[in-house]
Amino acid sequence: MLAFTSGKLIGLIILLFGLSLGPEMALADDPTTAELATAINTMWTLLAAFLVFLMHAGFTMVESGFTRSKNTVNIVMKNFMTVALGVVIFFIVGFGLAFGADKGGFLGTTGFWLAQTEGMDFGIPLLAFWFFQAVFCATSATIVSGAMAERTRLMSYLVFTVIITAFIYPVVAHWVWGGGWLQKRGFIDFAGSTVVHSVGGWSALIGAALVGPRLGKYGPQGEVHPIPGHNIPMGALGTLLLWFGWFGFNPGSTLSGTTPAIASIATTTLLAASAAAIASMVFSWARYGKSDLSLTLNGALGGLVAITAGTAVVSPTGSLIIGMVAGLVLVLAVEFFDRVLKVDDPVGAVSVHLVCGALGTIMVGLFATEGGLFYGGGAALLLTQLIGVVSVGVWTSVLAFISFKLIDIIFCLRVPKEEEIEGLDLGEHGMQAYNFKLATEVIAGEEAEGLLQAGQARRPVGQGA
Amino acid sequence: MLAFTSGKLIGLIILLFGLSLGPEMALADDPTTAELATAINTMWTLLAAFLVFLMHAGFTMVESGFTRSKNTVNIVMKNFMTVALGVVIFFIVGFGLAFGADKGGFLGTTGFWLAQTEGMDFGIPLLAFWFFQAVFCATSATIVSGAMAERTRLMSYLVFTVIITAFIYPVVAHWVWGGGWLQKRGFIDFAGSTVVHSVGGWSALIGAALVGPRLGKYGPQGEVHPIPGHNIPMGALGTLLLWFGWFGFNPGSTLSGTTPAIASIATTTLLAASAAAIASMVFSWARYGKSDLSLTLNGALGGLVAITAGTAVVSPTGSLIIGMVAGLVLVLAVEFFDRVLKVDDPVGAVSVHLVCGALGTIMVGLFATEGGLFYGGGAALLLTQLIGVVSVGVWTSVLAFISFKLIDIIFCLRVPKEEEIEGLDLGEHGMQAYNFKLATEVIAGEEAEGLLQAGQARRPVGQGA
Amino acid sequence: MLAFTSGKLIGLIILLFGLSLGPEMALADDPTTAELATAINTMWTLLAAFLVFLMHAGFTMVESGFTRSKNTVNIVMKNFMTVALGVVIFFIVGFGLAFGADKGGFLGTTGFWLAQTEGMDFGIPLLAFWFFQAVFCATSATIVSGAMAERTRLMSYLVFTVIITAFIYPVVAHWVWGGGWLQKRGFIDFAGSTVVHSVGGWSALIGAALVGPRLGKYGPQGEVHPIPGHNIPMGALGTLLLWFGWFGFNPGSTLSGTTPAIASIATTTLLAASAAAIASMVFSWARYGKSDLSLTLNGALGGLVAITAGTAVVSPTGSLIIGMVAGLVLVLAVEFFDRVLKVDDPVGAVSVHLVCGALGTIMVGLFATEGGLFYGGGAALLLTQLIGVVSVGVWTSVLAFISFKLIDIIFCLRVPKEEEIEGLDLGEHGMQAYNFKLATEVIAGEEAEGLLQAGQARRPVGQGA
Amino acid sequence: MKKIEAIIRPSRLEEVKEALGKFGIHGMTVTHVTGCGLQKGKTEVYRGSQYTIDLLPKVKIEIIIRDSSLEEVVEVILNHARTGHIGDGKIFIYPVEEAIRIRTGERGEEAI
Amino acid sequence: MKKIEAIIRPSRLEEVKEALGKFGIHGMTVTHVTGCGLQKGKTEVYRGSQYTIDLLPKVKIEIIIRDSSLEEVVEVILNHARTGHIGDGKIFIYPVEEAIRIRTGERGEEAI
């Protein structure tokens, strides 16, 4: 690796003496082009990671917007703690399992608490790589909260967050990105349709099925009662923030700003999401008589999830097709889980992340310009992709099932019925998300007025001191 | 152009084998400084384009916030689809018209569906350039939705979005940035006060005039009934997101991160917006007795639009003046359209984008440090700027007029009166934007409770499995 | 410094002739590595500054979300004008005081209105440096609005904004970053726990104490009446935007993208905030029986403020501890100001910015890997840190006290009681923040319907023209 | 004294209020309510599932009035709230025993 | 005619409405209200300070009904609004002097 050892020292000295030093700041010797390339790659990776971090704001907005206002504080808390807890757990445990020295192609064994990282070399500073991977890991975990929203205990959710960020996700990341068996087999999941999104999606499916549907979601004869989200523009803002963050998620996964591939990755990401949004809108319009915004927003996300695996290896036209397919399938998948399987997923997380994630990963086998079936590459890659999707699915769903069952026994997965009716915000947090008042409103402790008139000690200055 | 041909290949191989390769990632030969410069420029352009993308979240928030809650789903859908549809159409048609091989200074003729791009060279990878231009194009289109909000049919709006992104905007972009006649004439519109904002603004004006004012906006004697927006903090968030995105819009238009001009462009952008916000606040305070937040927010946007043309060629002091003028004129323009012309523009899009866009373009002729009238450059540039503003105005308004008239005949521009009263959200989408409920709320299908007690098959795990 | 003189000229010419020039765009001579390093550093600083700018959206959302809906327009206006006014004042006065030629280690004397900047050299273009410092300055100022929210006159607040950005903050910035006495003494405040946050926090404390508590906040026997914020998810969005912006605030303070330190700075920033959020959540849960989202969000901010001073000189483990301590102290500090001191701070600005800012600065003396007490560096650094914290505290609070007292005499600090009860939105702006309506709503001026039927001149096109 | 309670369409409120004002009635209390009756509910779609909102938004106007003005005021409301379509609403009349103006303590017809 | 005013738990609204529908009563007006009484308020926590919300959300159903149906309708409401816990609410009965359908001008029992 291209080390900055001397630069680092000088850097520290500069830091110790403030920021405004002049020409001395320039390194004694001009940097080499290799050093500059590393700097560019580091910067790119960090900026991309910041965008991925912002995706957590996107998830928070989407999941609050598409659920009811009595559970908003709770869902915000879950999303917020996912990133806080997730990166700390990934620091302590997950990173080592994912990117430590390989053991049998199955998991990593060094790098816990960022110790024993000597041999590791990612072309950029270790911490830049770690940071990027940490926010990725938290992204996978946060998918679960949406599908299980409005009825899952905070404590139970947090325990699962620890499990997925400490173990379930890191092992899969090792298989595909950390030198594990799927990577060796040539499995292509560029930025994580499977590693990030399907892992989250499978967990979401198992969790939502085990925790059961929200009260009132299905009638006694199994009829479906829609439970509309309370704040659709908030959900739309979240979707746009996610889309924005995806420009870090996908192009940033190069870990390199010097490769011109970042331009085509950004392009396929943009086109797939757009095509998916169009497809979902048109399809929902045709199918239900009116264009459904919530499905259109989901559709764009489905397109983003689907392109994530192949973003670097498909053409712009390929990305348009992948997006379109994802947008159509998304609508059907939402219907399927909602009406046929009757798994209650308030925000469509399973359809977006699991279905479109698997679909997108498989479509790499068709659309990869090198090795894809439609480009004359035969079925070998397609088979590999299928193996990857299935094995990750089995791994994740088995572990998620065991985890949720154990959590249920120990902590109880679901809040009590009364709390669910009243809302988790009051039950778990003693707090309400909104307090809209009339223009002239009731102020608490009106008696304070009398106090003011009586001339108390803490008379506000503004009253003519 | 500085090609990365070998790097690309290696990149692909790396992609195929995952991300965690070590030192091998470094190119066999160290990169040249020319290659690194291209990498920096590519990265800069892409990051800037991502910020421009985020402006669509800004538009969505501003336009929803400043309209009524019964039309929120509809306006969100319009904004969301503008970017999705816009980039796809620009991919298929628009880009070729704008940046393809020049035909008579009027339009481009190659590069449709990104084919036949051999000769093109923009100093950065083609797709990075395309991406930046695509989100620009969508920005121009999305301006229209705000001015026509709360009464325009979704279908009609979408058709116009196709027309403006396929033809109206690309032709203007060709004139000014694609080697067309205005560019050859020395017209300066650095980042698109005219190309992007006035094109959107003229279309918005024509559209708003043709669709007519919202029901109840003007009384029988022509008296003006204000129709306040439903969510001002959402509008403020949108404005700040737009401002943030503008730091991609303007400095990114260099397409180069190696030019130190990006610093001064960012600075003039910041100062103009700030001066405009101050001017609008003070002026509205003086004029109406109270400081008007909605005009202050509009003012900042007006300042941003105004500086966009000259951001690279005026001094910081020049930008302060341009911003101040824009902020003052904005307030008067809103009044003028609202009370004199009686064109109902719920969000002030025409005043912000058309008026301040034209104004800013013209002021380049005064404040350009090289060639500006106030800097001893004579009136030549000023004249050129005027010619540019007028010709783009004529082109756009004629085409917009014809388009809207045809759309009206074929699809009907406006929703039926009953639908407008009831709200477009229910009428066009069968959905409401908000469902705020009391803390303890009515759950749909309460009978599910009985079901739960009766011990049905899908008993939730949390109930003690 | 590595100048781009020739590049600049060429750049201007390019600008004058539009963007689509081809290969000619490449500089005649390939750039040197020193030039490229400057380009990378400039780009990094600007991008970081953009993120810092976005923090103003974060502040706006946090402060609106945690206050009542009758004061939302007012608090948005204050936050919005802080950045607009702040950067203009910093341009005119503040920058010179902070970074101009040093006078006795106390303040700068050149560079006002960006004139007389010849000698200055920051390793990046002057305007890039200025831009970064300008948005920093506005950040410090905007902290005050939250603590004084819901009762402070707009005019009085704006005057104080001018004072803090013109004088109070720039002088402190000079001491620590502009070559002043604290910098010379070796005081470490890498990105401004003290310079930015404590200066804002002290001003907030003095302001909140002088303006007095909101009506009804404290009962006649001093009992505390909580006044819940009106929109918690908005506050959460703001917190996440602030956290995101902090990745510009801290890593950007290197002013250098070529130093690998940016990776470790980003990492310590992420870990400290996460640890703090966890600590606040767990502690509030243990202490109050339920996990408090508003304290958890505040906790994350407290962790960010605390790590800001030492972000570049502590280890990841150090950052975890600093964050954890900040998260715990935050909860106690909120209680202390609210119940013991009875200073009414609606958003917790004093606890977050002053307490955690001072704490974080002091903890550098313990955790700095070079010079920290816990790393065998002795107490020297710790002492220096204490001196810095105290002297900045004295300076700021004395000046803030005098300023607020004078403002109170001249403008009256507080709004009249009736206006406070009714809400500042109506009183100061004649406007309400929200206008949620039923699906079918009352349209203003229903008579317009009759007008439409009667076939008036401006008949909308959509009615079949 | 009587109480007139009119449940009308929200979109008629402005006109009714204005007409009452012209007639000399300025005091009234207005509440947003929801109602059902003969009028069919709205069918909405959410994520592909239809559902019916059978409680439709209405506005309730309450006016306490001296007995003598009753019929005329009812007439005014009828004329201005009517659209002729199902869902126009109802007027109910109740007896009132007393009215008191809080500010002055005045009672009876003085107070309204 | 009588007015039945039932103040019930929000979570019982759907069931009561359905039961009334089955019974043949479709016309009603529903308002979101808050109330206090024997039922204890909710204690909430905000930033470490507790406070009590003593006005709890309730739903008010108003039905104007011919005298003859009164008792039966009351019975239906009682049966379906009851949970047996404090806070179930009340039913109040008031006299009504007149009812008018705005759309047609019909009066009296025809109108409801």
Next chain:
Amino acid sequence: MKKIEAIIRPSRLEEVKEALGKFGIHGMTVTHVTGCGLQKGKTEVYRGSQYTIDLLPKVKIEIIIRDSSLEEVVEVILNHARTGHIGDGKIFIYPVEEAIRIRTGERGEEAI
């Protein structure tokens, strides 16, 4: 039994509620309403255009009470809702025929 319906300023609600509580009245139903009358509307400005909001926010308190307590309760409300400025609101008294506690089925004065 009587129904006291007091339309008061929102800012007086807490005090009135407390005073009633001290007096022994705990049961009441509270609704957010808007009203107009002698009190002038608020003029607001939006984007430079003025407009008047003539429906001002008020709070309606409904208390069903035994006849004997009527005058005293009215007195309590009058004393605590009064500010002396126009817009203080009204108290209206209505006859009540029956009251039923849903939880127990109790009727009459027992129920309230």
